[in-house]
Amino acid sequence: MKRGGGRVGLAVSAEKTAEAGRLEAGEGVWDSLVVGAGQAGLAASRFLLHKGIRHTVLDAEPGPGGAWRNRWDSLSMADVHGVADLPGLPAPKASAEPANRALPAYFGEYERRFGLPVERPVTVRRVEDEDGLLRVTSLDGEGRESVRLTRTLVNATGTWRGPFVPAVPGAGEFRGRQFHTVSYPGPEALRGKRVAVVGGGASAVQFLGELAEGSELLWITRRPPQWRSGPVDGLAVVSRIEAHVVRGLPPESIVSDTGIGLRPAEEAARRSGVFERRLPMFERILPEGLRWADGREERVDAILWATGFRPVLGHLAPLGLRTPEGGIELRREPGLVQGATTSVRDPRISLVGYGPSASTIGAGRAGRRAAVSVERFLSGRGASSAPSREA
Numbered sequence: 001m002k003r004g005g006g007r008v009g010l011a012v013s014a015e016k017t018a019e020a021g022r023l024e025a026g027e028g029v030w031d032s033l034v035v036g037a038g039q040a041g042l043a044a045s046r047f048l049l050h051k052g053i054r055h056t057v058l059d060a061e062p063g064p065g066g067a068w069r070n071r072w073d074s075l076s077m078a079d080v081h082g083v084a085d086l087p088g089l090p091a092p093k094a095s096a097e098p099a100n101r102a103l104p105a106y107f108g109e110y111e112r113r114f115g116l117p118v119e120r121p122v123t124v125r126r127v128e129d130e131d132g133l134l135r136v137t138s139l140d141g142e143g144r145e146s147v148r149l150t151r152t153l154v155n156a157t158g159t160w161r162g163p164f165v166p167a168v169p170g171a172g173e174f175r176g177r178q179f180h181t182v183s184y185p186g187p188e189a190l191r192g193k194r195v196a197v198v199g200g201g202a203s204a205v206q207f208l209g210e211l212a213e214g215s216e217l218l219w220i221t222r223r224p225p226q227w228r229s230g231p232v233d234g235l236a237v238v239s240r241i242e243a244h245v246v247r248g249l250p251p252e253s254i255v256s257d258t259g260i261g262l263r264p265a266e267e268a269a270r271r272s273g274v275f276e277r278r279l280p281m282f283e284r285i286l287p288e289g290l291r292w293a294d295g296r297e298e299r300v301d302a303i304l305w306a307t308g309f310r311p312v313l314g315h316l317a318p319l320g321l322r323t324p325e326g327g328i329e330l331r332r333e334p335g336l337v338q339g340a341t342t343s344v345r346d347p348r349i350s351l352v353g354y355g356p357s358a359s360t361i362g363a364g365r366a367g368r369r370a371a372v373s374v375e376r377f378l379s380g381r382g383a384s385s386a387p388s389r390e391a
């Protein structure tokens, strides 16, 4: 049977193996632990179950949905750029329903239907080596610590918990309000305000579209925005990012690399001229506004940082996976799109939803690939059964 190919085959196998995933929870050594139950973690768990690999999924959220639970209320299923199906269950289509309701419901249905062994809220704090096994320390919702041992680990922690804001002098003195994408309060809270939206990606453009009717806007980007001029060549984008991570360089964001297109929802913003009036990055934040290198000053009431995210990998630090360049070198899998998931320094660790697989479509493919990598390691066919990093 073609593994993971057909929905029927997977469903039958999941029934047989769901129980295996739950067996001996908390006892002995797990064959694998998945950290994070977003798109990438659920896909990985699904394929691990399919292979009968005993594992559990630890997720920091109080309920299903991964990062989608926390997206702002005005982001509808019509606004998202397209959410790929989890393996074996079609994703909700474009609609007016908020993504932070539709996708958690979909993920919850997926977990139930396939009997995925998700434990939550469990936040992994540290992953350390212990005599060739991985020692995983976590906190539950009441702050109680627990420790699990596992042979392999699939990291699927996404980026939402790693908001990035550039360091700009004066930020602490600003008297207005500052938000990041993760805390975007919606257009009503910013109505009548003069708002600086910082960032050149899709989120910034969506915010400008939403705020154009009720707020006075400044758009600020570090580099000229990459307007999309034709269809996105997804393979080229992913291949470029993959080429980075297999060299151990920090990954760039897929979403930012696909370029920005304007949708009907951004029409009011386009008419207001905010896109043409774009400003370069300011050099200082003042108590009441912003100052540029050429002396220009603008008063603003709020700064909205749509400046992206960094992968959430701090809990893996004790394993010393990072290269001097700050990335995690992944093993190249020739001929496989989004196939690079296994750490070169420590083949017990797979990273999914990272680098080339940091999109909903990539997350599914990487989940499948990670399960293959785990199986390979457990059967002794990994590159090495011990990590190759220096002590």
Ligand SMILES: Cc1cc2nc3c(=O)[nH]c(=O)nc-3n(C[C@H](O)[C@H](O)[C@H](O)COP(=O)(O)OP(=O)(O)OC[C@H]3O[C@@H](n4cnc5c(N)ncnc54)[C@H](O)[C@@H]3O)c2cc1C
Pocket (backbone or CB within 6 Å): 035, 036, 037, 038, 039, 040, 041, 058, 059, 060, 061, 065, 066, 067, 068, 079, 080, 081, 082, 083, 084, 122, 123, 124, 125, 156, 157, 158, 159, 160, 161, 181, 203, 255, 309, 312, 315, 352, 353, 354, 357, 358, 359, 360, 361, 363
């Ligand atoms: C604003 C925005 C819009 C986007 N829109 C699209 C889109 O339209 N289409 C698209 O394909 N992609 C989109 N993406 C990218 C996409 O959301 C992700 O790449 C994709 O959902 C993969 O999810 P994930 O499973 O890697 O991570 P997440 O959905 O972030 O899930 C990670 C999970 O890990 C948990 N976690 C984190 N740290 C720990 C820890 N230490 N211990 C335990 N659990 C932990 C989190 O709580 C979360 O449940 C968007 C991203 C952003 C930021």
